[in-house]
Amino acid sequence: MPLIRLIDGINEIVGRAVSWVAIIFAGLIIYDVVLRYVFNAPTLWAFDLTKHLYGFYFILLGGYALRHQAHVRVDLVTENLPSMPRRIVEMLGYPLFFFPFAWVFTYHSYLFAQRSWMQGETTYGSIQLPVYPVKIAMAVAAALLLLQGISEFLKLAIGPREESKDVG
Amino acid sequence: QENWTMTTVWPASLELIEMDRKFVELANLLTGDALAIELFDGGTLVPAGEVFGAVESGTVQAGADWPGYWAGRDTAFSPLATHASLFNAVDYVNWIQQWGGFEIYNEIYGQYGMVYLPYGVTNNESGFRTNTPIETTDDLQGMRLRLSGLEQGRLLTQLGGSQVSMAGGEIYQALERGVIDGSEFSTPNVDWSAGFQQVTTHWSTPGWHQSSSIFGVMINKASWDALSEETQAQLRVAADATMLWSLAFTERRSNEAYAQFQEAGVEITRLDDATLATIQEMANATIEEVACENPNSARVYLSQVAYLNDYANWRDASAPFNLGRTPVGPDMDVLAACAEQ
Amino acid sequence: MSGETIAIIMAGILVLGLFMGHPLAFVLGGTAILGAVIAGRTQILGIVVNRIYGDVLDNYVLIAIPLFVLMARFLSDSGVTDKMFEALRLLMARVTGGLGLAVVLISILLAATTGIIGASITVIGVMALKPMLQYGYSKRLSTGLIAASGCLGILIPPSIMLILMASNSSLSVGVLFAGAMMPGMVLGLLYALYVAAVAFFRPDLAPAVKLEEKIGRGALIKMLIIEALPPLVLIFGILGTMLMGIATATEASAVGALLALLIVITRGRFEWRTFTGALKETARTSAMILFIVVGATAFTGVFNITGGLRATQALLRGLEMEPWMLITVMMLIVFVLGMFLDWTGIVLLSFPIFLPVIQEMGIDPLWFIVLMAVVLQTSFLTPPFGYALFYMRAIAPDGVKISDIIIGVLPFIGLIVLMAIAIAIFPQLVTWLPGLLYTN
Ligand code: NA
Numbered sequence A: 001m002p003l004i005r006l007i008d009g010i011n012e013i014v015g016r017a018v019s020w021v022a023i024i025f026a027g028l029i030i031y032d033v034v035l036r037y038v039f040n041a042p043t044l045w046a047f048d049l050t051k052h053l054y055g056f057y058f059i060l061l062g063g064y065a066l067r068h069q070a071h072v073r074v075d076l077v078t079e080n081l082p083s084m085p086r087r088i089v090e091m092l093g094y095p096l097f098f099f100p101f102a103w104v105f106t107y108h109s110y111l112f113a114q115r116s117w118m119q120g121e122t123t124y125g126s127i128q129l130p131v132y133p134v135k136i137a138m139a140v141a142a143a144l145l146l147l148q149g150i151s152e153f154l155k156l157a158i159g160p161r162e163e164s165k166d167v168g
Numbered sequence B: 001q002e003n004w005t006m007t008t009v010w011p012a013s014l015e016l017i018e019m020d021r022k023f024v025e026l027a028n029l030l031t032g033d034a035l036a037i038e039l040f041d042g043g044t045l046v047p048a049g050e051v052f053g054a055v056e057s058g059t060v061q062a063g064a065d066w067p068g069y070w071a072g073r074d075t076a077f078s079p080l081a082t083h084a085s086l087f088n089a090v091d092y093v094n095w096i097q098q099w100g101g102f103e104i105y106n107e108i109y110g111q112y113g114m115v116y117l118p119y120g121v122t123n124n125e126s127g128f129r130t131n132t133p134i135e136t137t138d139d140l141q142g143m144r145l146r147l148s149g150l151e152q153g154r155l156l157t158q159l160g161g162s163q164v165s166m167a168g169g170e171i172y173q174a175l176e177r178g179v180i181d182g183s184e185f186s187t188p189n190v191d192w193s194a195g196f197q198q199v200t201t202h203w204s205t206p207g208w209h210q211s212s213s214i215f216g217v218m219i220n221k222a223s224w225d226a227l228s229e230e231t232q233a234q235l236r237v238a239a240d241a242t243m244l245w246s247l248a249f250t251e252r253r254s255n256e257a258y259a260q261f262q263e264a265g266v267e268i269t270r271l272d273d274a275t276l277a278t279i280q281e282m283a284n285a286t287i288e289e290v291a292c293e294n295p296n297s298a299r300v301y302l303s304q305v306a307y308l309n310d311y312a313n314w315r316d317a318s319a320p321f322n323l324g325r326t327p328v329g330p331d332m333d334v335l336a337a338c339a340e341q
Numbered sequence C: 001m002s003g004e005t006i007a008i009i010m011a012g013i014l015v016l017g018l019f020m021g022h023p024l025a026f027v028l029g030g031t032a033i034l035g036a037v038i039a040g041r042t043q044i045l046g047i048v049v050n051r052i053y054g055d056v057l058d059n060y061v062l063i064a065i066p067l068f069v070l071m072a073r074f075l076s077d078s079g080v081t082d083k084m085f086e087a088l089r090l091l092m093a094r095v096t097g098g099l100g101l102a103v104v105l106i107s108i109l110l111a112a113t114t115g116i117i118g119a120s121i122t123v124i125g126v127m128a129l130k131p132m133l134q135y136g137y138s139k140r141l142s143t144g145l146i147a148a149s150g151c152l153g154i155l156i157p158p159s160i161m162l163i164l165m166a167s168n169s170s171l172s173v174g175v176l177f178a179g180a181m182m183p184g185m186v187l188g189l190l191y192a193l194y195v196a197a198v199a200f201f202r203p204d205l206a207p208a209v210k211l212e213e214k215i216g217r218g219a220l221i222k223m224l225i226i227e228a229l230p231p232l233v234l235i236f237g238i239l240g241t242m243l244m245g246i247a248t249a250t251e252a253s254a255v256g257a258l259l260a261l262l263i264v265i266t267r268g269r270f271e272w273r274t275f276t277g278a279l280k281e282t283a284r285t286s287a288m289i290l291f292i293v294v295g296a297t298a299f300t301g302v303f304n305i306t307g308g309l310r311a312t313q314a315l316l317r318g319l320e321m322e323p324w325m326l327i328t329v330m331m332l333i334v335f336v337l338g339m340f341l342d343w344t345g346i347v348l349l350s351f352p353i354f355l356p357v358i359q360e361m362g363i364d365p366l367w368f369i370v371l372m373a374v375v376l377q378t379s380f381l382t383p384p385f386g387y388a389l390f391y392m393r394a395i396a397p398d399g400v401k402i403s404d405i406i407i408g409v410l411p412f413i414g415l416i417v418l419m420a421i422a423i424a425i426f427p428q429l430v431t432w433l434p435g436l437l438y439t440n
């Protein structure tokens, strides 16, 4: 189904790209540590910027993780069901839990990001770092998650999924 | 009957929450059956930094704050919260109640669809807690100090130190580990409850970075408008009563805590008058600089400095029985020009 | 709607979602939305986003989670840990039960580099299970030991569980790390003693091994130094800087990831594919953990504002029990939750209920949280839902049945309970090290 391929493709690209951000904020922390201990001159902005990059990182990975079924589930009841009822139970989880949450998350994140953008919100101190980029990223991430949920729901509707267990 | 959900930026572990509790207690008492406010401790509904947004969007009806937390949205919130070496507690009360301050709070918060009732005032904050003495500006050179505020950060930079921004809960550990060389936090009683006596040996007074502070409650405009005029008036009375209570309460508690710090063996030093005069001069320059970047901020400062100049005659005449000092503050003409932009 | 009613409804919806096999993160988040709708408080749904931003995104402490995961990935994906185990195996195999002891030892070492149990169990399982079974170790002892030892990583610092616990309490990561250090090590020691005892009384279950490999003492020592020393230096460097107060956990995690990468490079084991693979794995694992935090913060926010939290706390207080009894009840709840839920969910759901009650009773939160961390070790091992069981099932050869694994972990669950009781009797196990490091 082209829609599934499109959504999966988007989250795959976003996920792979964003997975590199970990290297960037790790580097930033190390840079700041070195400046502080070796040169006794800490940056004023590294602390806030690191936090923002970390926020970007994990929130944008939600859809990617869902695409790879990396989110933990307790399948001790469903795994004993025959294939058809099992698919139905798994599908029901989406309208009952996933979609209400993902919708509220997307809608309110959008309002949240919009307010921050309109107010030109910054961090509060002698360095004024803009806050709205990470809030906008959250709204985008919520939408990507919602889309991926649609894709996963359609996959269940179309046919049985090949098992891929991947917990941490 | 209206039912309000209210939260605050203060966790249950910080004594600052007592002001919020007092206000809610009085408000519930005075408004009788017309209004019931349920107060949730800071952090239990939304994180401290999100209280503003939660009230603004109407998710909760009311949120207790210290206005300075919102300076990232508009730097005008900073002088609504505190001053680097300007107002004392009586100045804030005078200005709010008789010199037009109340209206200015509501003008600024009003831009975000909120009504504001200031109801808490604390006088001078403790000052810096360090492990080396700070007696002159020379001692500040190269020091990494935890300090909140935009004006405060710029001022410290000019004085030769560097500002580290850090949430309240992280300071203790940062001091213990030498991540920072020192920190300001709040009034002595609140500092004591945060355990600074365990991780610092010196205390430099006075708290020039925060000569006095204001606390209050943000109320969503729609929720406020849903109240009868009578209930609104009762809430204002509760706010005024809490304001007076908070002044006496924190002064008594700070005095008690000062003695506790002395007993604990913390070395308490005082900046000399020459140093304080230098800091005042630089603070004035910083205030003018920050104000001129934002007309809203300039308007708030202008109103405050106008009050200081206006009140100076009588205040100085009543010395030595006067209410505090009249500082040589920032230049009114500069502020007036910047407020016009 | 009363707090009691909403608490029961939300708990019911949560259990329903869990058993439907829906991802835990979204069951928690979805229950929050349904709870607010049922309570007629849709206006409050905005707090969900306020909380996600403030508690999870804008949170300096949690940055350490992806970076410790990355550090573990670098070390294990590049085979550095395999070589460490190889050296230890050769050193200890000749002793009766030695192979089992080597498993405990390497587990403790891995535990001190990582905070993710999936990596530990998989790495140890893949390396150790086959030789153990081949040399005549009992299936139950082997699988139970590997599963239980592999979980030590989440207790012995650095640990992402302790980081999350610190982020949701008033304690610092450093204090919690210091507090969990001794209990984690002692628990590892108990496992080792158990293996030694089995080997002594039932040598047929844990026999001595006749090695095919011929290796001289000098060569063995050289191998140990080359293979085991750099990771050990890394481990103690990281832990040391944190415990001695030179760096925060977040800083230590970044430096740790860098050093792990350097070890991989200097060993000549750097490969582009393994590197990007580690980044992708880290992305998935971090998103998995942090999205449970996202769901749980939504849940607890709605649970609180609708009165469910206060009602649940009132219920606990209403029991009017002696502190020790109430703590026992709490630990039993944690144990039972551990059968069905993942540790992230348990920590995030129980902390807002338990901690205020604990504080009122004047109980040291450090001691309580570490006790809970120890009891949570069982959550990985107890059926039906236990990560360690899943991982063992995934790597065990065909001859090993799931029932063997479950019976195999039972003695270790007993040892964990024993450890919890020891902490209750000797609180110094928890408080001694933090007291030494953190009081002037
Ligand atoms: Na660990």
Ligand code: NA
Residues within 6 Å of the ligand: C338, C339, C340, C341, C378, C379, C380, C381, C382, C383, C384, C385, C386, C387
């Ligand atoms: Na379990």
